[in-house]
Amino acid sequence: MPSLKAVLAEIVQEMAAQTDRGTVASYIPELARVPVQHFGIAVATADGQVVCAGDADTSFSIQSISKVFTLTVVLGQIGDALWQRVGREPSGNAFNSIVQLEHERGIPRNPFINAGAIAVTDALLGESLPREALGSILSFIRFVAGDERISIDKDVARSEQETGFLNAALANFMRAFGVLKHPVEHVLGVYFHHCAIAMTCRQLAMAGRYLAFSGRLPASDTSVVSTDRARRVNALMLTCGHYDQSGDFAFRVGLPGKSGVGGGILAVAPGTASIAVWSPGLNQQGNSLLGTLALERLAKAMQWSVFGA
Numbered sequence: 001m002p003s004l005k006a007v008l009a010e011i012v013q014e015m016a017a018q019t020d021r022g023t024v025a026s027y028i029p030e031l032a033r034v035p036v037q038h039f040g041i042a043v044a045t046a047d048g049q050v051v052c053a054g055d056a057d058t059s060f061s062i063q064s065i066s067k068v069f070t071l072t073v074v075l076g077q078i079g080d081a082l083w084q085r086v087g088r089e090p091s092g093n094a095f096n097s098i099v100q101l102e103h104e105r106g107i108p109r110n111p112f113i114n115a116g117a118i119a120v121t122d123a124l125l126g127e128s129l130p131r132e133a134l135g136s137i138l139s140f141i142r143f144v145a146g147d148e149r150i151s152i153d154k155d156v157a158r159s160e161q162e163t164g165f166l167n168a169a170l171a172n173f174m175r176a177f178g179v180l181k182h183p184v185e186h187v188l189g190v191y192f193h194h195c196a197i198a199m200t201c202r203q204l205a206m207a208g209r210y211l212a213f214s215g216r217l218p219a220s221d222t223s224v225v226s227t228d229r230a231r232r233v234n235a236l237m238l239t240c241g242h243y244d245q246s247g248d249f250a251f252r253v254g255l256p257g258k259s260g261v262g263g264g265i266l267a268v269a270p271g272t273a274s275i276a277v278w279s280p281g282l283n284q285q286g287n288s289l290l291g292t293l294a295l296e297r298l299a300k301a302m303q304w305s306v307f308g309a
Ligand code: GLU
Pocket: 062, 063, 064, 065, 095, 096, 114, 160, 167, 195, 259, 260, 261, 262, 286
C-alpha cells in the first residue's frame, strides 16, 4: 500500500494542473468571490493522525455538509420518530426541487435535499428557541471536531437569508402540509445559519471521525453515537449525499459522502478514515468537480471502498 502522505501530495499536484475546475457557486457574493484555484484535502485515521495537503487549513463554507451533523443531533433527540416526517430514499432531483414535494404531500424524500434538511431543522427546534437549537448544532460540531474555534460566518448567513426564496417556498409548502411545526422564519433562520458554518478540511475530517469509526472518536475512545446510528447516517450519505449525482458518486468513489455548494465534501471509509476535501468549483449537479475527482483517485490508490476489498 502506498503511503497516504505520498498519495495526497500526488493528488494535490494532479489537481493543481487541472484546467477545468468547475464553476464557483454564484447565488451569494461570499461564495462567488472564492478563488476557484483552491484545493485542500485532509484525512483523519484510526491512530489519531490527520494527514493534510494543499489548502487544508483554509476555512470554507460547509453549506450542506452541515446537514450530516444536524441529522445526527436530531436523531439523538427524537430517534426514529424523525422518519414520520422525512423519507430515506434518493431523490433523483436537484437539491432544491419542489416538484417531488407536492406529489408526496410535503414529506421530503430524504434528510439531505434542502426540503429534508429544513424538516430536520424544524424537528431539531423542538421546544427550544432558534438560538438554542443553533447552539446545540455548533456545540456538537465543535465537540466532534475537538475544536472550539469553529464558528458561523455571519455574512454568509445574512446573504443566504436575503436570497433564500426557493428555500422559503419549500418551507412554506411543508408548513402548509403540517410537516413543519414552527414558524417558517425560525426554521429558516436556523437552517441558513447552520449552512453558514465555516470549517477547514482538517476540522471537517476530524468532525467526521465518529462516522468512520462506528460512532466513536478513535484516539480518546469517546462514544458519540451508537454503531447502528453511525452506519445509518453513512447509508444515507451513500444513497443521498450528492443529490441527483449520488449514484455516480457511489460508482466512482465507492464511499459514503456529503457535498456542499461551498465545494467541500466529507467522505467516510468505515473503520479506516474520515476524509474532507475542498475545491470550490462545482459541476452541473452542484457538487465539487475536483473534490469528487480527488476522492476517486484517493479511494482507488488506497483501495478504500464499501463495496469490497
Ligand atoms: N445553503 C444552500 C441552500 O440551501 C445549501 C445547498 C448546498 O450546499 O447544496 O441553497
